[in-house]
Amino acid sequence: MVLFIVSVGLSVTxxxxxxxxxxxxxxxxxGGYAIVLAMKHWDLGFVPALAxxxxxxxxxxxxxxxxxxxxxxxAAELDxxxxxxxxxxxxIASVTLLIGPENQPLELPRMLQGQxxxxxxxxxxxxxxxxxxxxxxxxxLWLGFERTRVGAQIRAAxxxxxxxxxxxxxxxxxxxxxxAFGSGMAALGGGLGAEFLGLDPQYALKYLVxxxxxxxxxxxxxxxxxFYAALLIGVLDFVLKxxxxxxxxxxxxxxxxxxxxxxxxxxxxxxxx
Amino acid sequence: MxxxxxGVAEHPAARALAGRHRLRAWEAIPWALALTFxxxxxxxxxxxxxxxxxxxxxxxxxxxxGYAGIVTLGHAAFFGAGAYTVxxxxxHGLWNEPITxxxxxxxxxxxxxxxxxxxxxxxxxxxxxxxxxxxxxLLEEAANLGHEYTGGFDxxxxxxxxxxxxxxxxxxxxxxxQYLYVLAVLFxxxxxxxxxxxxxxxxxxxxxxxxxxxxxxxxxxxxxxLVTCYTLSAAIAGIAGGIWAQANAYVNLGTLGLDRAAxxxxxxxxxxxxxxxxxxVGAVAYMALSHFLAKVYPAAWQLGLGLLLVVIxxxxxxGILGIGEALGxxxxxxxxxx
Amino acid sequence: MSAPLLETRALCRRFGALAxxxxxxxxxxAGARHAVIGPNGAGKTTLVNLLTGVVQPTSGKxxxxxRDITTVAQAQRVKLGIAxxxxxxxxxxxxxxxxxxxxxxxxxxxAAPSKFRPAGTRRDVVEESMRLLETLKLADDASRRVSExxxxxxxxxELAIALGLKPEVLLLDEPAxxxxxxxxxxxxxxxxxxxRHIVVLVIDHDxxxxxxxxxxxTVMVGGAVFASGSPRDIGANPDVRAVYxxxxxxx
Numbered sequence: 001m002v003l004f005i006v007s008v009g010l011s012v013t014x015x016x017x018x019x020x021x022x023x024x025x026x027x028x029x030x031g032g033y034a035i036v037l038a039m040k041h042w043d044l045g046f047v048p049a050l051a052x053x054x055x056x057x058x059x060x061x062x063x064x065x066x067x068x069x070x071x072x073x074x075a076a077e078l079d080x081x082x083x084x085x086x087x088x089x090x091x092i093a094s095v096t097l098l099i100g101p102e103n104q105p106l107e108l109p110r111m112l113q114g115q116x117x118x119x120x121x122x123x124x125x126x127x128x129x130x131x132x133x134x135x136x137x138x139x140x141l142w143l144g145f146e147r148t149r150v151g152a153q154i155r156a157a158x159x160x161x162x163x164x165x166x167x168x169x170x171x172x173x174x175x176x177x178x179x180a181f182g183s184g185m186a187a188l189g190g191g192l193g194a195e196f197l198g199l200d201p202q203y204a205l206k207y208l209v210x211x212x213x214x215x216x217x218x219x220x221x222x223x224x225x226x227f228y229a230a231l232l233i234g235v236l237d238f239v240l241k242x243x244x245x246x247x248x249x250x251x252x253x254x255x256x257x258x259x260x261x262x263x264x265x266x267x268x269x270x271x272x273x
Numbered sequence: 274m275x276x277x278x279x280g281v282a283e284h285p286a287a288r289a290l291a292g293r294h295r296l297r298a299w300e301a302i303p304w305a306l307a308l309t310f311x312x313x314x315x316x317x318x319x320x321x322x323x324x325x326x327x328x329x330x331x332x333x334x335x336x337x338x339g340y341a342g343i344v345t346l347g348h349a350a351f352f353g354a355g356a357y358t359v360x361x362x363x364x365h366g367l368w369n370e371p372i373t374x375x376x377x378x379x380x381x382x383x384x385x386x387x388x389x390x391x392x393x394x395x396x397x398x399x400x401x402x403x404x405x406x407x408x409x410x411l412l413e414e415a416a417n418l419g420h421e422y423t424g425g426f427d428x429x430x431x432x433x434x435x436x437x438x439x440x441x442x443x444x445x446x447x448x449x450x451q452y453l454y455v456l457a458v459l460f461x462x463x464x465x466x467x468x469x470x471x472x473x474x475x476x477x478x479x480x481x482x483x484x485x486x487x488x489x490x491x492x493x494x495x496x497x498x499l500v501t502c503y504t505l506s507a508a509i510a511g512i513a514g515g516i517w518a519q520a521n522a523y524v525n526l527g528t529l530g531l532d533r534a535a536x537x538x539x540x541x542x543x544x545x546x547x548x549x550x551x552x553x554v555g556a557v558a559y560m561a562l563s564h565f566l567a568k569v570y571p572a573a574w575q576l577g578l579g580l581l582l583v584v585i586x587x588x589x590x591x592g593i594l595g596i597g598e599a600l601g602x603x604x605x606x607x608x609x610x611x
Numbered sequence: 612m613s614a615p616l617l618e619t620r621a622l623c624r625r626f627g628a629l630a631x632x633x634x635x636x637x638x639x640x641a642g643a644r645h646a647v648i649g650p651n652g653a654g655k656t657t658l659v660n661l662l663t664g665v666v667q668p669t670s671g672k673x674x675x676x677x678r679d680i681t682t683v684a685q686a687q688r689v690k691l692g693i694a695x696x697x698x699x700x701x702x703x704x705x706x707x708x709x710x711x712x713x714x715x716x717x718x719x720x721x722a723a724p725s726k727f728r729p730a731g732t733r734r735d736v737v738e739e740s741m742r743l744l745e746t747l748k749l750a751d752d753a754s755r756r757v758s759e760x761x762x763x764x765x766x767x768x769e770l771a772i773a774l775g776l777k778p779e780v781l782l783l784d785e786p787a788x789x790x791x792x793x794x795x796x797x798x799x800x801x802x803x804x805x806x807r808h809i810v811v812l813v814i815d816h817d818x819x820x821x822x823x824x825x826x827x828x829t830v831m832v833g834g835a836v837f838a839s840g841s842p843r844d845i846g847a848n849p850d851v852r853a854v855y856x857x858x859x860x861x862x
Contacts, residue, residue, distance in 0.1 A: 284741055285753075287738070468726070473728075477724075487772075491694075491719075491772060492687075492776065493718050
């Protein structure tokens with residue numbers, strides 16, 4: 001579920017902007033830190049902290065996008081890869097230097113701790129809440145994309161940028177908006193997932209491969225696709241770790257390779273390249 | 274057709290093309306420097322050997338990235354394949370003669386390259402990047418799993434490498450043999466790659482990189498060319514991995530890791546890709562800097578490296594050699610491309 | 612009447628619901644000088660893409676000298692003798708003019724896979740490339756990087772590459788497009804002086820070029836063949852004029 005929340009932002013930005021953004025995990029990390037630190041030092045509640053994390057990270061991403069990313073939109077793939085790797089390094093190093101390399105524990109509000117009795121099984125309250133949030137996000141995003149004008153513009157631009165431009169859609173502003181949104185989502189994911197995935201400076205790279213897999217398999221720019229892909233990967237990972245602890249990750253990589261070969265545009269992706 | 278008009282071959286452009294492959298005097302410099310290093314810094318030969326191996330690895334990547342334009346984050350798969358071939362054969366007492374082991378390493382890595390290239394190179398962009406990453410990660414996991422053969426997480430150590438030609442010993446404490454051995458292998462492989470790059474085949478790779486669609490439209494069998502290039506590059510990367518294993522008498526999962534793959538990419542870009550000697554410049558620069566800085570101030574090193582990458586991506590995409598070329602052009606005024 | 616060199620039968624290409632090319636029967640005879648004209652979106656470029664194998668048809672056939680090449684890949688068709696130029700230049704911009712042509716000639720004569728002899732020592736390829744540049748009056752620019760040339764000269768390089776392939780069928784997609792009128796005569800002269808044994812098909816909007824060059828004209832509208840005949844017949848055809856006038860009427 002956390003995979004989904006972080007990855008959906010990546011999927012949309014990469015799908016829309018055609019930009020290989022390996023720094024996305026870095027935004028997740030930054031957001032997570034913002035949230036945790038806001039709670040620790042400013043005594044913000046959990047939900048306000050989440051909101052703060054979202055906004056703060058989105059703001060930072062806007063600055064970066066306007067100043068730096070925008071110059072590389074038409075650049076070669078290699079340059080985009082190099083730039084975002086460099087950016088992630090800068091992010092990780094800055095956080096390590098400013099705050100320290102240790103894991104940041106997140107204190108959940110009492111309401112979310114403990115377990116819930118679902119009738120047939122007891123499950124961690126927080127996990128259930130996350131699932132609910134995840135579904136809510138999917139629904140919200142789906143509505144947002146399908147029903148609002150901005151959503152329609154984004155979808156149009158993902159499918160065919162030149163045509164969208166000729167229709168008068170302001171691509172630059174759309175990019176900035178989407179990028180901010182995507183990074184904000186990453187931040188949310190970072191904060192929400194801190195309980196499970198931990199939060200340390202290396203977070204940005206540790207899970208990058210997973211985010212990329214989810215996005216590549218789910219299809220660029222397809223919210224539902226990313227949802228299913230994240231679900232698939234998450235469930236697989238869980239099941240494999242339980243029953244085949246040795247070969248689990250290998251299986252996921254092999255599966256990803258097969259899926260990408262069969263459908264290079266992702267399971268639910270639109271155009272074939 | 275009638276006899277060629279006189280003077281066509283004398284045209285400056287034709288002559289420039291005919292002479293492009295000729296050795297230039299300054300091309301002896303890297304080798305002279307390497308030999309000087311051997312005599313000047315006998316205590317740092319271990320470091321020197323590491324640099325030479327990295328140069329070879331970076332050259333193999335340049336063939337694929339700089340000349341054919343394939344962006345891959347998984348090239349360590351071939352480095353590791355070669356390293357483990359040497360390691361497994363030596364550790365289990367199957368075969369450890371150095372030179373033939375290298376040949377085997379090249380064959381195994383080349384086979385992996387051929388197989389994965391056939392399948393992966395039909396895709397482009399993010400998909401290809403992901404596939405190269407996943408292939409390498411797959412191999413890494415497989416090596417981890419097969420720990421009876423590969424030593425798993427700990428790797429294989431204390432590999433017994435017999436003396437070269439029965440005479441020159443590989444002594445880990447005094448890596449004199451290693452250094453010269455690796456230098457010789459590097460020289461041979463470099464000569465091979467240089468020949469390749471100046472051949473019509475190399476020219477067609479450049480064409481594929483510059484405008485793939487146009488290459489299709491001139492009848493070039495693009496997929497076959499790419500797979501051939503990828504296979505050759507994988508074999509060379511395998512040789513690099515093999516000599517690494519031999520020089521260090523040691524193999525571990527790091528040879529297959531993302532860290533190694535990303536580092537060699539950074540090194541190549543830093544030096545300047547598509548320029549044959551970029552690998553030399555990049556490896557020396559990067560490893561010298563990291564040797565001194567990375568251990569002392571790891572976070573600052575990462576910060577500096579990150580900033581450097583950002584700057585390169587934005588302003589200096591052709592690396593150090595690219596900057597040098599631009600300066601040279603500025604100094605000489607605009608000149609025709611030969 | 613000899614058999615057609617290149618022909619299509621009921622050729623059709625759909626993109627979703629849109630039929631870019633529909634039920635086209637088209638023939639190129641030996642020695643032909645043929646032009647295809649039509650309003651924007653009529654399917655002209657798609658037709659060329661179908662003929663060269665850039666795009667696969669949804670239905671129908673393409674035949675070369677009577678042989679079905681519908682499923683043959685683009686690179687293979689080049690080997691069979693079909694070459695084209697693109698509407699927007701597709702050149703190796705970072706390489707020299709000579710290199711651009713060298714690559715094409717090397718592919719044709721089979722020198723390209725050679726790995727162990729330097730490119731420059733293939734004198735035959737180098738000389739042939741230079742001679743080709745001379746015929747197109749590009750020899751003086753041979754050393755220059757393509758990206759440094761004015762667009763009109765670049766367009767000539769595009770033509771040189773296609774000629775370097777020694778095709779039997781040459782398809783030119785708007786050869787003078789984007790070329791300032793002061794320079795376009797060079798291109799027109801080059802097309803005029805093409806050897807007679809090469810079949811040439813030109814797509815263009817420039818009516819002067821078309822009527823000067825073509826011995827046969829096909830008009831395409833909405834993906835289908837609208838009219839076909841000699842320049843005089845087409846010029847006098849009232850329906851054709853209506854199609855064009857109707858287009859300009861809408862602006």
